Amino acid sequence: MILVVERDETMRHALAFYLESLGFIVHTALNGLEAVQIFSRDPKGFRVVFLDLDHSPGELVRLFTDFRVMNADIKFIAVYGFAIPPETLRKLPSEAIGFIAKPFEPNDILFVLRRLLGGDPIL
Secondary structure, X not given: OEEEEOOOHHHHHHHHHHHHHOOOOEEEEOOXXXXXXXXXXXXXXOOEEEEEXXXXXXXXXXXXXXXHHHOOOOEEXXXXXXXXXXXXXXXXXHHHEEEEXXXXXXXHHHHHHHHHHOOOOOO
16 A cells, blocks of 8 residues: 555545555645654555655654654655655665655656556556
8 A cells, every 4th residue: 555645635535546556555634743643553554655755854754754653664765846855865764764745657656666666566
């Protein structure tokens, strides 16, 4: 399963639609609170969280920490439409994260998924 946390409704639905077309079960959340609630229902069932970086650095760190406590193997794909502040980058779990800049193409998503999941993302 994949969790998409994105404030922009159009982006959230488009990303979910594309990921579903790849065969993933996708859940979506508007914000961090909703994301943690959804994730906590089946934390080991999720493989990847797409997380919009349009949150405060403190909230991002809290979200990453909350998700990692529930599932230490979770991978993150940070979605951003602006330059990422260095202080935010230093706080991200670099071994388990990919980055995608908005606007992006479907192949960008597939490339990052393959890199994080090792080969075919549908495995």
